Amino acid sequence: MLDPYAKIAEVDPSVQRKLSESLELRAADQEMRTLVTSYLSRLNWSEGMEILEVGCGTGAITRLLAQGPGVRKVTGIDPSAIFIEKANELGEQECVEFVVGDxxxxxxxxxxxxxxxxxxxxxxxxSPEHFLLEAKSVLKKGGQIAIFDGDYAMRSVAIGEDDPIQACVEIMKKHNTQNPWLVRQLPAMLAAAGFTAIESASHPYLGKNPDYLLNYIERGADRLADLGRITKQTAAALKEEAHQRVRDGRFFGLFPFMSFLAISE
Ligand SMILES: C[S@@+](CC[C@H](N)C(=O)[O-])C[C@H]1O[C@@H](n2cnc3c(N)ncnc32)[C@H](O)[C@@H]1O
Known part of the structure; x- marks a missing residue:
């Protein structure tokens, strides 16, 4: 696995800056925003709430959480000093604080x-279990945990059998995640860490505005070329094929996500 997010502080700064752009691109996508607000609206919001976002990246979700009803303070923590610097540049709300940490x-x-x-x-x-246990210790008794993650195993941009564009997604599934099966395992992990499940939901993301999915395909094509599986010219051709499908109205994308809400026992 070569997931750059897994050891982000060790990743080349220029790559971290590129990832910052992808995170903000994804967060600005209207369809994605609708999915995110839909699961966050299921939280039990109350006056004076203090929220922690672990792995806040450039702070796109932290900024959204700060707009929740009654929120007193939102803290975002991430090991990447480059992401946190960007988050501080973009965050203007008084009740938001960003911290470099693990x-x-x-x-x-x-x-x-x-x-x-x-x-x-x-x-x-x-070891996501470790993160859940640490979250449990900073949560008040009866506090809520909200998790949103990709069902990577189901990601597809194929429009037929053996579609070469899908290879860009497959390499990202392998090299841009630690555990593509995580969401299938989370209910058991949450229970083992001492959380009581409240609800889970599936959120299909279709890339109605294809910018984020095209960015993902481009990163996959570049990864295949970097690994020497294809030439740079073939990578460019795969990217062009994806863009041509968009122009022709033939582009398809389905990236399912899942959300989980649970209470600390
Ligand atoms: C896909 S990004 C998500 C960022 C942000 N939550 C968002 O949705 O815009 C994954 C994040 O996990 C962070 N991360 C990786 N290892 C971590 C660790 N040990 N502790 C906290 N965050 C970590 C990465 O730095 C990165 O910002």
């Missing part, structure tokens, strides 16, 4: 948060 060793007092959010983080890190 989700396996949270620098916060026990039982200090009402909600902990993991938004597309646990599929990228080794």
């Amino acid at each position: 989700g396996r060793e949270l620098p916060f007092a026990d039982q200090s948060f009402d909600v902990v959010v993991f938004h597309t983080v646990l599929g990228h890190v080794p």
Whole structure:
């Protein structure tokens, strides 16, 4: 596995800056925003809430959480100083704070948060169980945990058998995630970490505005070329094929996500 997010602080700064752009591109997508607000609206919002987002990246979800009803403070933590610098540049809300740090060793007092959010983080890190236990310790009793992650095993942009564009997605499934099966395993992991499930839901993302999926395909094509599986020319041809499908109205994309809400026992 070569998932750059798994050891983000060691990744070349220029790659981290590119990933910053992808994160903001995805968060700005209207269809994605609708999925995100739909699962976050299921939280039990209350006056004076304090929320922690672990693995906040450039802070797109942190900024959204800060707009929730009654929120007193939202803290975003991420090991990438480059992401946190970008988050500070983009975040203008007074009730938001960004911290450089690791989700396996949270620098916060026990039982200090009402909600902990993991938004597309646990599929990228080794030992997600460890992150859940750490989240449990900083959550108040009865506090809520919200998790949103990709059902990577189901990701597809193929419009037929043996579609070469799908190879770009397959390499990303292997090399841009630690555990493509994470969402199927989360209910058992949450129970083992001491959480009671409230609800889970599936959120199909279709890339109605294809910019984010095209960016994902392009990253996959570049990864195949970097690995020497295809030439740079073939990578360019795969990218062009995807763009041509968009122009022709033949483009298809389905990236399912799942959300889980649970309570700390
Ligand atoms: C796909 S990004 C999601 C970022 C953000 N939640 C969003 O949706 O825009 C995964 C994030 O997990 C972070 N991450 C990786 N290892 C981590 C760790 N040990 N502790 C906390 N966050 C980590 C990465 O730096 C990255 O920002």
